[in-house]
Amino acid sequence: QRLRALVFDRGVSLIHARSRAPAWSGYYAARASRIPFVTTFHGTYSHNGQLKRRYNEVMTRGDAVIAISGHIAGHIGQVYGVTDKRVRVVYRGIDTNLFEPSSVSPERVIALAKQWRLTEPIPVIMMSGRLTRWKGQRVLIEALAILGRQDIRCLFIGDDQGREGYRRELEALVKKLNLNNIVHFPGHCRDMPAAYMLADVVVSASTDPEAFGRVMVEAQAMGRPVVVSGHGASAEVILDGETGWSFTPGDPQTLAQALHEALALTEEEREALACKAISHVASRFTVANMRQQTMDTYREVLQRAGVG
Numbered sequence: 001q002r003l004r005a006l007v008f009d010r011g012v013s014l015i016h017a018r019s020r021a022p023a024w025s026g027y028y029a030a031r032a033s034r035i036p037f038v039t040t041f042h043g044t045y046s047h048n049g050q051l052k053r054r055y056n057e058v059m060t061r062g063d064a065v066i067a068i069s070g071h072i073a074g075h076i077g078q079v080y081g082v083t084d085k086r087v088r089v090v091y092r093g094i095d096t097n098l099f100e101p102s103s104v105s106p107e108r109v110i111a112l113a114k115q116w117r118l119t120e121p122i123p124v125i126m127m128s129g130r131l132t133r134w135k136g137q138r139v140l141i142e143a144l145a146i147l148g149r150q151d152i153r154c155l156f157i158g159d160d161q162g163r164e165g166y167r168r169e170l171e172a173l174v175k176k177l178n179l180n181n182i183v184h185f186p187g188h189c190r191d192m193p194a195a196y197m198l199a200d201v202v203v204s205a206s207t208d209p210e211a212f213g214r215v216m217v218e219a220q221a222m223g224r225p226v227v228v229s230g231h232g233a234s235a236e237v238i239l240d241g242e243t244g245w246s247f248t249p250g251d252p253q254t255l256a257q258a259l260h261e262a263l264a265l266t267e268e269e270r271e272a273l274a275c276k277a278i279s280h281v282a283s284r285f286t287v288a289n290m291r292q293q294t295m296d297t298y299r300e301v302l303q304r305a306g307v308g
Contacts, residue, residue, distance in 0.1 A: 069233035093290035126199035136205030142252035223274030
């Protein structure tokens with residue numbers, strides 16, 4: 001009732017819900033007020049059991065349903081049976097002013113290199129993300145052992161967020177595979193644009209499909225080659241063979257092969273890939289693109305409803 005009163009008092013023309021709990025209130029308020037209701041479906045959500053699925057279903061009840069990737073749009077159709085034209089893909093956008101190579105000063109890069117003890121020129125493989133099993137840190141560590149190179153560094157950027165047992169498991173695996181001089185866990189980083197500038201290749205090895213894959217988009221915006229698990233939205237956000245490589249999810253052998261190819265790029269090939277990657281992100285994954293497509297969605301549903 002309070003939300004419905006707010007809609008009336010403020011002259012609200014449309015409600016857009018981006019998560020499930022407020023979506024239920026928004027849905028009933030929109031229907032009672034006879035205004036359009038829009039949702040954004042951000043992930044696959046746990047849908048085991050009838051009650052959980054019913055709870056999630058509110059995200060499919062919009063007059064327009066925004067999926068943040070083609071993978072999520074497919075999930076909506078497969079799990080909830082919604083395949084009509086209400087569903088449309090609007091990719092998440094990144095700040096390309098922040099993730100812009102020319103905006104990162106040499107001083108920022110040097111400071112981070114010193115902090116991480118990267119004092120000598122050496123190829124750097126980077127994985128950014130919280131330390132959690134489905135992000136695939138183990139797969140990358142096993143791939144490094146297969147790769148067999150000692151002249152590289154691999155940085156796992158991100159905190160364990162209380163998963164101390166998993167962190168110890170990773171550290172034990174590093175020791176077992178004799179990778180102590182190669183693999184490091186610097187923890188959280190506050191300056192990811194500078195971090196990407198230190199990387200020769202950025203990896204996403206998620207064993208579960210990513211809903212979007214923001215890190216891969218950020219890395220491409222910085223002109224970095226990327227290697228991704230070939231499922232979910234990660235496979236959507238790169239140009240395979242042009243801005244990066246995909247590998248068989250969970251398979252360290254094919255990941256090692258992709259890393260070998262990425263590290264073997266000549267300077268000329270690396271520059272060409274960087275130009276392609278930056279252009280690719282600018283054309284599809286900017287905040288401006290996301291905003292424009294979202295506003296277009298609003299205009300469409302308002303026109304269809306005869307509101308405004």
